[in-house]
Amino acid sequence: MKPVVLINTxxxxxxxxxxxxxxxxxxxxxxxxxxxxxxxxxxCDKNGACIKVCAPKAIKIS
Ligand code: SF4
Structure with a gap:
């Protein structure tokens, strides 16, 4: 299934x-x-590297 990557702006x-x-x-x-x-x-391979470095927790992947 295609990943969904959301940025909370x-x-x-x-x-x-x-x-x-x-x-x-x-x-x-x-x-x-x-x-x-x-x-x-x-x-997106959903490895979550972006989530780990995002201090304000603005990224969600599902
Ligand atoms: S890592 Fe920085 S640029 Fe990326 S979503 Fe988080 S706050 Fe925004």
């Missing part, structure tokens, strides 16, 4: 840590909002 600070640890290129920082966004979600 109220909690996200745009620190980019999730972008740096995602080896699959699923996360990026949106130029307009300065916050994390999801692309190519089918490449």
């Amino acid at each position: 109220t909690l996200c600070t745009g620190c980019q840590k999730c972008v740096e640890v995602c080896k699959n290129g699923v996360l990026y920082i949106n130029d307009f909002t300065g916050l994390a966004k999801v692309r190519n979600v089918e490449n």
